[in-house]
Amino acid sequence: SQQGEEDPQALSIQEGENATMNCSYKTSINNLQWYRQNSGRGLVHLILIRSNEREKHSGRLRVTLDTSKKSSSLLITASRAADTASYFCATDVNQGGKLIFGQGTELSVKP
């Protein structure tokens, strides 16, 4: 069964706006990661946040983690048309390399 559930399933915004995607999970985690998938391509790792961290930044990306609520959010600021992709959260539950992916949020950024 899927560990992560993402919300919304699809998001459409204008270029320059911010995009926020949320991920909820069920069990305790070691860390949570976000990946991007462009249409017809493999997934690309974006950012990792550990269970003892609350917020992390990387360029235009901001990730938050609330372990008490078992949820995370990914914020993309000043979005660009090139950000159009599907975004997945993935949780590491066993420190053994295994990740469990959510269903993804499909982001469309209109120029």
Added chain:
Amino acid sequence: DAGVIQSPRHEVTEMGQEVTLRCKPISGHDYLFWYRQTMMRGLELLIYFNNNVPIDDSGMPEDRFSAKMPNASFSTLKIQPSEPRDSAVYFCASSSSDNYNEQFFGPGTRLTVL
């Protein structure tokens, strides 16, 4: 550096045929993962290896699926016999034990079983 290499990129076959998907991980990576992606079920982990040894194959759908990793630079996922419900995109990914959390994905193999 070359990324994860998968072949073929597209495969169309008829029900009942054997299908073999191939993967070459990034050199030096000691974790290898096989995933399946469909619209209905999303991205599912089928099996993963560490140092060529299968660690968790609980995601393999049934006995028709098998995976091998004979050496550190090659892995196969075989479906025999194939069925239409196996149609999906199959991804291979690899990572290093130095940073096993960051997985590098190949471009995928789009499998269509008629």
